Amino acid sequence: MSVSATIAHATAALAEAGVVSARTDAELLAAHVLATTRGRLLLAPDLTEEQHREYASLIAARESRVPLQHLTGRAAFRHLDLAVGPGVFVPRPETELLVEWGLAWLRGHTADPVVVDLCAGSGAIALSVATEHPGADVYAVERDPAALAWLRRNAAEAPVTVLAGDVIDPATLADLDGRVDLVLCNPPYVPLTAAGQLSVEVTEHDPAVAVFGGPDGLDLIRPLVGRVAALLAPGGAFGVEHDDTHGGAVPALLRADGRFERVRLHHDLAGRPRFTTARRAGGWQDGAP
Missing domain, CATH: 1.10.8 (Helicase, Ruva Protein; domain 3)
Incomplete structure (x- = not known):
């Protein structure tokens, strides 16, 4: 045949x-x-x-319904070819929009920034920044041991510092508090109530710890806002991916913290709320995330 x-x-x-x-x-x-x-x-x-x-x-x-990426062992993400498999979240094209925003922000502000990828998973965000913005001092933080193994594998020969840690623990990256130029994050954010709407590939193969964010999807994002505010230098930027039902909630959380300004909601190519960005108050006044 x-x-x-x-x-x-x-x-x-x-x-x-x-x-x-x-x-x-x-x-x-x-x-x-x-x-x-x-x-x-x-x-x-x-x-x-x-x-x-x-x-x-x-x-x-x-x-x-075993995911295609688990069968080939690879996942394409921007210019990367990442190793993936059971135990790590397969990066989606939607997250490329968050990375594109972050890279554009860096190009307009600093040549040698400190960048942190929280909930790094496979390392898609951190490795994209390190690859496409040479000179960046990039940190990738992941807590889950299974995902951490994939992250270390993908970052083995990359200029990325990998850390095992809880992204909302004040001790994680404490030495960088007040010094970070950009934080990007794709956290677990799917509401548990939406589990029945997901594909078999997600519910049976993506690790639940990387998908679900509690009853309303905000269990991690709520405390994450304060930790990011502590990490960022004045004028530093933050971008966080979230569920399409969070178009009002996530911007509201950032505004309520009081340490962020220029809070902006971004939509994906289908017109759905997909990520929110903001700037740490107190820095330069030119440009905006």
Whole structure:
């Protein structure tokens, strides 16, 4: 059977199983087995018997809703190719918007900033900043041991300082209090009440500790606001991703703290509230997050 026919058969099977991105996933898994790129599949030779068995096994696993990234062991994020698997949250494209905002802010303010990624997970945010803003002194903080192992693996050869710690503990990064230029965070924020609306890939494979933020999704974000205010230097900036139901709540938390200004809600490409940014009061007056 040709590669195209094999992919067509796999696409039908994945679609029948309810996989929304059936064609894309079938092609990416074929590229993985053939050790090529998706764009070069038309030039690939037919699968050998061994490759066909491997591909069939991967398709069966994807039919059972094992995440594509767990099957390939990789996740694309901006310019990165991250190692991921069981125990770590698979980074989503929506978070790239938060990173883009953070990088744009850095370009307008300082060449050698101190940047902190809280709830770092796979390291997608920290590694993107370190890669795309050379000279940044980047710290990545993660508490969960399983996620921490993936973070250390991804950051092994990167200019990122990895720390195991609780992001709301005043002792974590205490030596940086008042010195940080930018804090970025993608915390667990999904309300427990929304669990039934999530895909099987999330509920059965993403670690719950990285997904759910308590009954209303704000259990971590509430105390995080104060800790970030302590970390930031005057004029430093903060960006935090949140649930689309938090478009009013998160900006309100930042304003209520009293140490932030220029609080702004940002929407994703679908027009949904996705992250909020603010500036630590007391710094320079030019520019704004």
